[in-house]
Amino acid sequence: MAPKPLIKVAAICGSLRKASYNGGLIRSAIELSKSIDGIKMDYVDISLLPLLNQDLEVDGKYPPAVEAFRQKILESDCFLFASPEYNYSVTAPLKNAIDWASREPSVWADKTAAIISAGGGFGGGRSQYHIRQTAVFLDLHIINKPEFFLNAFQQPSKFDSDGNLIDSESKEKLKDVLLSLKEFTLRLQQGMQFVKSNITPKPSIKVAAICGSLRKASYNGGLIRSAIELSKSIDGIKMDYVDISPLPLLNQDLEVDGKYPPAVEAFRQKMLEFDCFLFASPEYYYSVTATLKNAIDWASRAPNVLADKSAAIISASGGFGGGRSQYHLRQTAVFIDLHFINKPEFFLNAMEQPSKFDSDGNLIDSETKERLKDVLVSLKKFTLRLQQGN
Ligand SMILES: Cc1cc2nc3c(=O)[nH]c(=O)nc-3n(C[C@H](O)[C@H](O)[C@H](O)COP(=O)(O)O)c2cc1C
Incomplete structure (x- = not known):
């Protein structure tokens, strides 16, 4: 059997603060990804993107930071979004990044993603629903299971004071998300090869x-x-x-x-x-x-x-x-x-x-x-x- 292709994951965090819990989830995910065959996960920084303003789009070109960001998204097979919840929705830095990458030609289209979050009582769940809603237009396929929400304020804390995830059970759950993302990405990529192939007749x-x-x-x-x-x-x-x-x-x-x-x-x-x-x-x-x-x-x-x-x-x-x-x-x-x-x-x-x-x-x-x-x-x-x- 041919070896499975390497899956490139772009890890994106919707919080900009240093001791961010969601940043801690992303660091932990990158560390965990090293123990999973066939995945290569890279952190993609969205803090330097200007706020979206269509006037910044000149002659079909985007500002340099945006062009660089879009190129990274284009080169990835799938995405891991760590999405804090601000006022029951996604944060502005994350929405800004999503919107820039969605500009013509959208670099998200037909790729896969997973969402994780740490936040208040509901663990960021409401921000996850808003991303899923946006994903319909972006044509991103988001894994359904396992879901990952973490209450960052419950004691004893699952994070240290620098925002590093220190709870081994949560790390296991996070690893399961990565495994599911890898499997779903491979599944849709291989399935697409079948759909596009000359194999006939295709099953009814x-x-x-x-x-x-x-x-x-x-x-x-x-x-x-x-x-x-x-x-x-x-x-x-x-x-x-x-x-x-x-x-x-x-x-x-x-x-x-x-x-x-x-x-x-x-x-x-x-x-x-x-x-x-x-x-x-x-x-x-x-x-x-x-x-x-x-x-x-x-x-x-x-x-x-x-x-x-x-x-x-x-x-x-x-x-x-x-x-x-x-x-x-x-x-x-x-x-x-x-x-x-x-x-x-x-x-x-x-x-x-x-x-x-x-x-x-x-x-x-x-x-x-x-x-x-x-x-x-x-x-x-x-x-x-x-x-x-x-
Ligand atoms: C503007 C703002 C709005 C917030 N709204 C919510 C909210 O709706 N739900 C929630 O669970 N937490 C909310 N929080 C608290 C965040 O969950 C908390 O700041 C968390 O630490 C943010 O994630 P981070 O640690 O990755 O920065 C809000 C925080 C800010 C700054």
Whole structure:
């Protein structure tokens, strides 16, 4: 067997202070990486980057510090972000660095990353969610597991007074993050080689199409019907509708002797048979519908039947086209270990006139159908990539 390629990791810290806990995590990660075969991790300093100002972009060139930084990002296979939480979000130094590297041509695209953090009570978790949200546009694939949050203020401290990580259990957890990042990076790189190869025929992908709205003339139902129709014109995809309306509302008291109610068992069994999922997710009050959340929660009960599979989200709703429900779904996906495609995103304002739907909720707009088809093609490729990279 050919030796596995060396994975180059850029380690980036969102805090600039000397005794930073997050800096301590990065130093520890670099030290730990030396004991992992096939990884080379380098610290990339973001403290010298100017604050992003598009006026600094002259004749398609960036300031020298930015050009040097972008080159380092370009040369890396993947990234380790240590992300402190400032006011429930990422720090300005980190966002600034992310934004500079995202300028044309983005040097993040289609690479992998892991996020770690040390902070207050929630260990920096809220900053991690914001990076994940940004990562969708950047087309970064962030590992789901293991997650790493560390409460830096709990006594006895896991850091010394210089911010060095001194707790051996945390070091073990940190090492597991690096191992997972290495494995996911190799998996996506190798999977991409398969997708691009001339090997034919490629395995066929089974997609479960799930709708978060129950009404007959649902726009999201219309998207699902359209997707199923469009899938017939794509080689190597078989898409089936999975009805989630018969599922009872989740109540753990319904779980008896390790068994679920019959409708739930049947649904879970079906989920197991699919390679990936297409969720049509309407937005109810800035989040997913209870109908969809209920189905996801049942599927996530042990053993989780969604784990390590891929998915795409589409939505039709009010002004923002269901975008906020998509973000909530992506957040849930971290725990249930679903890998969502980043691109293309698909949001549709269903209220806009002239309507893209008829009165039965059927999608009638040909341009929108093309965009929907692009989602399916991307889901197929990403699923093959994940499966074949193993
Ligand atoms: C402007 C500012 C806002 C902060 N907001 C939060 C917060 O929302 N949540 C949190 O857990 N800690 C918050 N903190 C505390 C940081 O977690 C703490 O300063 C931590 O040490 C920062 O990471 P570092 O040690 O790597 O610099 C905040 C700190 C600053 C300076």
